Amino acid sequence: MPFPRTEPQQAQADHTTPKARIYAMLDTDGDGIASRDDYFVRIERARQATGRADDDPLVLVARAAGERAWAAMDANGDGVMTYKEYISWVDAEKFDTICQYALGALFDLADIDRDGTLDRPGFTLLRQALGNRADSAGAAFDALDGDGDGRVSRQEYLASIRAYVTGGTSPMGDALY
Template structure:
């Protein structure tokens, strides 16, 4: 999949209400949703870290400060540099929230909880877990997870990214 197609699918996932604009509330709901899915309280240090990194990410994405990001704004912003400097830290913090036993990896249920909280359908999350769990040990580590998403958003091959984002979002019960 090329980078532009990947960006469209990622933007659709971020645009939870489907109105063509990702709002600050939609973006910041990611941290709240993962915290709720994992039973963490708002003052949990991992939630605070994820929220702070999410706020920094949003400030970078919403360059004109109008509280909304269109696809064109997202496409102009997104890329390898933005991923490495802005997205990877946020994704890592959200991964840490989902890592309920704090062992540095996610099992299938933790991964599915994380990805459904981020607006991916459960069936996509399950398929993505299987695609990333290449050694079959039932665990996904943080570095492999982030590297797979980076590959997808930069237009490289990522079987996990394809599984997460390539199916219709209508399957998502949260929408």
């Protein structure tokens, strides 16, 4: 006899914490639960926003990295990641071994000239595709572009997200969320 299916519970979170804010962004349909569809629509939005074809090698890399990340986040394979599952899962080690590759692959989609940096329009395009408002993305870009050269490197971008997720100082994270 099969076990009865229980419905995941919506997030009961303090939406001022970094993890809660990121989780809310992962929940693209706003139903309180981050599903597989929620997660992968972000990759599709980034693909469309950057004008890349379905079979573009960078899109394939982003999808593969997304598959690895989702498999780790949805360890029980039920197709959803509740807020409770997310906060008990995400930490510095998971960022370093899983998340940075998925996030880096999305950055690469927006890096049209493949120089390892994004200008303001590329950064804003990416962050809007991932669910942030344009004004927040602009403020985040300003926070990351410390030398004022009009470029944000992949390394700076990932380090700032890591800091935000793990409770460190992240002006970019503060601006985005």
